[in-house]
Amino acid sequence: MRMDRTGQGYRSTSYRAALSHLGQVEPLCDTGGFVLSREIPGTQQRDFMGPYPVLSCDDWGGLADALAALDGEHVSLTCVTDPFCPLSRADLEAMFDKVVPLHEHYIIDLEMPGPISKHHRKKLRKASPVWIEHRAPRPTDLEVWTALYQGLADKHGIDALRRFDAHSFAHQLAVPGAEIVLAWEGQTLLGADLYYFDGGVAYAHLSAYAARGYELSVSYQMMAYAIEAFAGQMQFIDMGGAPMTANAGGVGHFKRGWTDQTRTAHLCGKILNAAAFDKLCHGLPTGYFPPYRAGEFDRK
Structure with missing residues (x-):
């Protein structure tokens, strides 16, 4: 199960440092x-959380032994598996x-991309001309990216x-x-999509x-650009997840319009x-895991 992608994407030293504000990193x-x-x-106790947005491993075959080695001084572990994890639900x-199952991740097969929805084709036909590029991020992108994302966080209550x-x-x-995809109108930056290329998959990490x-509606042109530009470099684009409901709202509608392929990310x-778990969870509803963390990441 080992793949030649050590130290990339969500497993990299850089990404570990990016999440250090959430807790102490433990391999x-x-x-x-x-x-x-x-x-x-x-409390004076601790627990483990997997990295946002997914737990990614080089060697999934060693996960059982790694979990068995976790110390009992921590109360519990919660994580969300990479939808490209080769382990079955029974294995997990x-x-x-x-x-x-937590989210269905929408997957575009770049070798055999599916038909784009009528709604999305209409959006692309009526789109205003913009200039789109993709490249590796530069240090000079940091200030603009941070400002863009702050606007997104405020707008949507991230x-x-x-x-x-x-x-x-x-x-990050x-x-x-x-890889970052950028859209411009003249000298004005309209949007940025940040991807991580890893093991044949272009993971859509964040957008602003x-x-x-x-x-x-520049996101439509940017996704169409990414599908064409990444073909030949990657096999798949993982567009990320959407709530597993009959109507996942705008996010689900956008992603479904590009593909009918999905993979499940499991919580x-x-x-x-x-003993510590039972004491902390006594009398609490059991729908959330761990129950004592329920509501922790509710939108503000």
Whole structure:
């Protein structure tokens, strides 16, 4: 199960540093993955959280041993698996105490891209002309990217897990395999999409747009550009997840318009200290894992 992509994307040293504000980084033995050790508010105990947005490993075959090696001083572990994880749900259920589908990630096969929806084709036909480029991020991108993303966070009430500061973004832009797609109207930046190229997959990591970019619906042109530009370099684009509901809203509508292929990202929970877990969860609803963290990342 080992793939030749060590130290790329979500497993890289740069990405670990980007999430250090969320907790203390702890490696998962020799899998190439990592978790974050955090204090449990109101207690003197700690638990583990997987990295945002997904746990990625070089060697998924070593995950069971890595989980068994986690110390019982931490109460629990919660993570979301990479949709390209080669382990089946049954494999995961053998390692974790809770395994549930969390999001369907929309996947574009760049070797055989599916038909674009009628709505999206109409958007592209009526689009105003813009200039789009893609390249590796530069240090000079940091200030503009941070300002764009802050506007997005304010507009949509982004939760605490995804409210990154300039320090975190400096590391995210330095991740090996990072590529940024930029759209311009003259000298005005309309939007930016940050991808991580890793193991044949272009992971759509984060996007941010200026007010004028929203006005022009520039995200449609940027995605169409990425599909054409990344073909021959990557096999897939992982557009990321959308809520698993009958109507996933604007995000789901946008992603479904490019592809009918999906892969499931599973939320996985493991109890590491049963006595402490039971004490913290006593009397709490059990729908969220761990129950004592329920509501932690609600939108503000």
